[in-house]
Amino acid sequence: MSDARPSGAVLALEGVRKSYNVGTPTETEVLHGIDLQLSRSDFCALIGPSGSGKSTLLNLIGQLDSPTSGEITLLGVPTSGLHDDERTLLRRRALGFVFQFHHLVPAFTALENVLMPLMIGHGKPRPDDRERAQTLLDDVGLGEHAHKKPAELSGGQQQRVAIARALIAHPPLLVADEPTGNLDTQTADGVFALFRRFHETLGCAVLIVTHDPRLSDRSDRRITLVDGRIAEDTAGQPSPAPGPDAAAKQT
Numbered sequence: 374m375s376d377a378r379p380s381g382a383v384l385a386l387e388g389v390r391k392s393y394n395v396g397t398p399t400e401t402e403v404l405h406g407i408d409l410q411l412s413r414s415d416f417c418a419l420i421g422p423s424g425s426g427k428s429t430l431l432n433l434i435g436q437l438d439s440p441t442s443g444e445i446t447l448l449g450v451p452t453s454g455l456h457d458d459e460r461t462l463l464r465r466r467a468l469g470f471v472f473q474f475h476h477l478v479p480a481f482t483a484l485e486n487v488l489m490p491l492m493i494g495h496g497k498p499r500p501d502d503r504e505r506a507q508t509l510l511d512d513v514g515l516g517e518h519a520h521k522k523p524a525e526l527s528g529g530q531q532q533r534v535a536i537a538r539a540l541i542a543h544p545p546l547l548v549a550d551e552p553t554g555n556l557d558t559q560t561a562d563g564v565f566a567l568f569r570r571f572h573e574t575l576g577c578a579v580l581i582v583t584h585d586p587r588l589s590d591r592s593d594r595r596i597t598l599v600d601g602r603i604a605e606d607t608a609g610q611p612s613p614a615p616g617p618d619a620a621a622k623q624t
């Protein structure tokens with residue numbers, strides 16, 4: 374697999390369609406031809422009503438499911454023709470995925486959970502893997518909780534572990550499906566701030582599904598999905614000018 378990224382695009386979707394229950398009387402198309410490009414400089418919110426296809430789209434991008442037609446190109450590699458093992462390798466190299474429910478392994482410590490993607494990749498963790506996992510836990514404010522099991526951590530802390538886990542393999546693209554949907558406002562703000570910080574420090578593209586307008590308003594780019602189609606994409610549009618009371622609001 375080559376790592377050609379002539380356009381700097383991390384991700385490109387062309388004419389992506391997805392139907393469920395194909396070939397049955399209940400066949401339904403839920404994504405009707407999605408075209409989308411993301412580069413490393415993108416910090417995007419994916420918004421839209423419930424049922425509009427956001428999770429379906431994220432699962433396709435995350436290589437957890439395949440489109441019915443169309444092409445998804447990750448790091449310059451068209452994915453439609455890949456075999457399962459090639460797809461798995463590309464997914465590991467290209468993507469960190471954060472879910473609404475963190476999916477941590479209960480029997481593992483926070484540190485072991487963060488190391489998991491690497492252990493799946495090459496078995497026993499190397500000393501520098503452990504160091505990086507500890508650094509990521511430090512970065513998400515959980516350095517002192519590295520030895521704790523998920524049940525000993527709060528919901529917000531568990532989600533922070535899941536973010537550290539998503540970043541352990543240095544992915545150029547971080548996708549998250551309602552990662553703050555389960556958290557109170559203040560905890561959600563803290564988790565969102567982490568995505569922002571990692572986008573800036575690690576230079577990874579970020580795509581976050583959120584229902585929270587406070588968070589989508591703080592994203593650089595907003596992609597709105599309605600009934601399986603992109604209804605709006607603010608890419609390339611200038612940010613709205615701050616209103617006359619913006620300064621007052623910041624105090």
Ligand SMILES: Nc1ncnc2c1ncn2[C@@H]1O[C@H](COP(=O)(O)OP(=O)(O)O)[C@@H](O)[C@H]1O
Pocket residue numbers: 393394403421422423424425426427428429430
């Ligand atoms: N596995 C599935 N089988 C059949 N229909 C599905 C499946 N997953 C999602 N859908 C349908 O696809 C549509 C989009 O769902 P989803 O992507 O979960 O939307 P969102 O995440 O925006 O709420 C919905 O109508 C949903 O019922």
Ligand SMILES: [Mg+2]
Pocket residue numbers: 427428429
């Ligand atoms: Mg969803």
